[in-house]
Amino acid sequence: xxxxxxxxxxxxxxxxxxxxxxxxxxxxxxxxxxxxxxxxxxxxxxxxxxxxxxxxxxxxxxxxxxxxxxxxxxxxxxxxxxxxxxxxxxxxxxxxxxxxxxxxxxxxxxxxxxxxxxxxxxxxxxxxxxxxxxxxxxxxxxxxxxxxxxxxxxxxxxxxxxxxxxxxxxxxxxxxxxxxxxxxxxxxxxxxxxxxxxxxxxxxxxxxxxxxxxxxxxxxxxxxxxxxxxxxxxxxxxxxxxxxxxxxxxxxxxxxxxxxxxxxxxxxxxxxxxxxxxxxxxxxxxxxxxxxxxxxxxxxxxxxxxxxxxxxxxxxxxxxxxxxxxxxxxxxxxxxxxxxxxxxxxxxxxxxxxxxxxxxxxxxxxxxxxxxxxxxxxxxxxxxxxxxxxxxxxxxxxxxxxxxxxxxxxxxxxxxxxxxxxxxxxxxxxxxxxxxxxxxxxxxxxxxxxxxxxxxxxxxxxxxxxxxxxxxxxxxxxxxxxxxx
Ligand SMILES: NC(=O)NCCC(=O)O
Ligand SMILES: [Zn+2]
Ligand SMILES: [Zn+2]
Numbered sequence: 001x002x003x004x005x006x007x008x009x010x011x012x013x014x015x016x017x018x019x020x021x022x023x024x025x026x027x028x029x030x031x032x033x034x035x036x037x038x039x040x041x042x043x044x045x046x047x048x049x050x051x052x053x054x055x056x057x058x059x060x061x062x063x064x065x066x067x068x069x070x071x072x073x074x075x076x077x078x079x080x081x082x083x084x085x086x087x088x089x090x091x092x093x094x095x096x097x098x099x100x101x102x103x104x105x106x107x108x109x110x111x112x113x114x115x116x117x118x119x120x121x122x123x124x125x126x127x128x129x130x131x132x133x134x135x136x137x138x139x140x141x142x143x144x145x146x147x148x149x150x151x152x153x154x155x156x157x158x159x160x161x162x163x164x165x166x167x168x169x170x171x172x173x174x175x176x177x178x179x180x181x182x183x184x185x186x187x188x189x190x191x192x193x194x195x196x197x198x199x200x201x202x203x204x205x206x207x208x209x210x211x212x213x214x215x216x217x218x219x220x221x222x223x224x225x226x227x228x229x230x231x232x233x234x235x236x237x238x239x240x241x242x243x244x245x246x247x248x249x250x251x252x253x254x255x256x257x258x259x260x261x262x263x264x265x266x267x268x269x270x271x272x273x274x275x276x277x278x279x280x281x282x283x284x285x286x287x288x289x290x291x292x293x294x295x296x297x298x299x300x301x302x303x304x305x306x307x308x309x310x311x312x313x314x315x316x317x318x319x320x321x322x323x324x325x326x327x328x329x330x331x332x333x334x335x336x337x338x339x340x341x342x343x344x345x346x347x348x349x350x351x352x353x354x355x356x357x358x359x360x361x362x363x364x365x366x367x368x369x370x371x372x373x374x375x376x377x378x379x380x381x382x383x384x385x386x387x388x389x390x391x392x393x394x395x396x397x398x399x400x401x402x403x404x405x406x407x408x409x410x411x412x413x414x415x416x417x418x419x420x421x422x423x424x425x426x427x428x429x430x431x432x433x434x435x436x437x438x439x440x441x442x443x444x445x446x447x448x449x450x451x452x453x454x455x456x457x458x459x460x461x462x463x464x465x466x467x468x469x470x471x472x473x474x475x476x477x478x479x480x481x482x483x484x485x
Contacts, residue, residue: 001025003430004035008043008391011357012050012381013366021048023387026429030383041432043391046424049361050379051085051388052342053368056234056258058314059089060108064154064332066323070315070407072112077442078339078406079115080434083423084364085388086378086450087313087338088118090146092155098133102140106449113447115428116388118372120144120177126161131168138172141451143373145169146234149216150181150285159223166227170463173454175371176224177232180216180241181208181286190329201279202271203328205287213286214240221248221255228466230254230455232371235312237263237286239296246305254462256371257306259297261341264309265348266413267291280321281411283331284312298354307367309345311337315409335413339406344414346392346421373452387430396422396436 003023010019010031020035021028059075061068070078079087089109093101098121109117121137123130123145134145147162148155157165162178169176189207193199198206217233221244224231236242236257245257268290270282282288300306314334324331337344342364349355355363369379376385397420398404402412426434429448434440 001039002029002037003039003041004037005041005043005048005389005391006035008046008048010381011047011361011392013358013362016358021381021389023427023430026386028381028383028385028387031381041391041425041427043424045393045395047357047392047394048381049390049392050365050381051390051426051428052083052364053086053088053379054079054084054311054313054338054341055088055308055368055372056260056310056312057087057089057338058312058334059087061090061092061314063092063314063334064330066316066320066332068314068334069317069320070313070336070409072109073114073442073444074406074408075313075338076113076115076117076447080426080428081406081423082339083342083390083392083426084115084338085390085426085428086116086118088120088372090120090122092122093124097129098137102137102142109447110445110449112444114433114443115447116450117447118374118450118452120146122146122148122155123157123165124148124155125157126164130165134168134174135172138174138454141449141453143173143452143454144175144177144232146177146179148179148183149220150179150183150186152183152187156183159219162220163223163227166224166229166231170227170229173456175230175232175455177234178220179235180213180220180233182212182216185212194327194329199326199328200276201283201328201331204283204331205268205271208285208287210238210240210289210293213238214244217241218244221245221253224255225253228462230256230462232256232258234258235260235263235286235310236297236306237289238293242296242300242306246300249305256308257300258308258310259301259306260310260312261337261344262311262335262413263289264294264297265344267294276325277318277321280324280331281318282335282413283321283328283333284314284335285333298349301349301363302355302359307363307371309341309363311341313338315407318410336407336409337413340400340412340414340419343419343422344417346394347419351420373455374450378450387427389427390423391425392421393424393436394421396420396424398422
């Protein structure tokens, strides 16, 4: 059974060109002119792009005394409807450790996912068991480990733990990821504002000023450098954090930065809304920032100092948010965006000229696949690549509304935003899984786990360089030593 996508313009990260795409089974068989297949997908007037990859989601994540309400079933269906064909979700180990948690995540995902999925593992403490388990986790196809510098008393790790874990990552060919906020300062500021009677959602933003993110980002980068590993900073939201990343990259360090679609387009004024529910629904860490920070993030994407746009989709219902009615520190942290990342980025990025269509593909798919070591299986339109493709129609539009979304959450932080540019069709491993106007049902159980091999090149390059430049004892002959001391 073959499919041919005809009459479209292929938009890859490096170029745009007109050609047909022939799909046989789950992969791309050929790219060329006048290709024939059993089924024809019409891409007239549309762009054909690699399916989006969201490198940062938390589906059904147990967090802050509750569980994120977006399920694997609803979340991955929402992703496909917005052109995202692969989600990479964070496994949070409990008492039973990393491998047991991975089994839990795999069970939930394999039963429910309509799209493909992959995992990052979180390191939330440090012991011989962590050290040992990390190798087994890498053996199961996970090459990224996330560290939280915030959430004191819960997920947070200290510098010594992070340094040990980063060294372990380096020796395993894995990439450390970091949630970079100074957790000690956040905890102190939270107590200060609460004690002053400032209990509303705006307190969340006040207790996480840009400097706490800038400081932690810089510290994480320095620790990574000392450990001899590249590092990936998740949800980069400020100029201070971006500056630290830029500076490090200029020095030759392999540091990656990931802005979220929320931080690029929504600002801190949301927390000052009169309606408590409205403001609380937007509580996430880091919080939304001002326009100057947004400009910095957009500039980073076009200049290449920031590489990736994600969502950090961690969606709680309004009822769940109300846990923090009298105490903003108890509002579950997280917002949604899986369904809207690509259309909002296209509208606010490409339609405004901030990004080219090729840059759009780079930051939503190709760069992510390269950084996560799954290129060109994912993130590419090449013979042999998985046929994860989006036929993107720049003329289709809609107004984002919770009432019509695929997500099961009772609100949408992008409510009322008018987008132009939507998937006409989404294909996942050759299968047509979304057609505009048809409201395709989820297909739980069709999504497959995407295993990711350890990194060879960057780790080897860094370890060779570290060895060449390692501190060495100076060998001194007797005649250069003090006598009689
Ligand atoms: N970002 C957020 O507020 N919630 C999800 C957990 C995290 O990534 O920090
Ligand atoms: Zn985080
Ligand atoms: Zn997150």
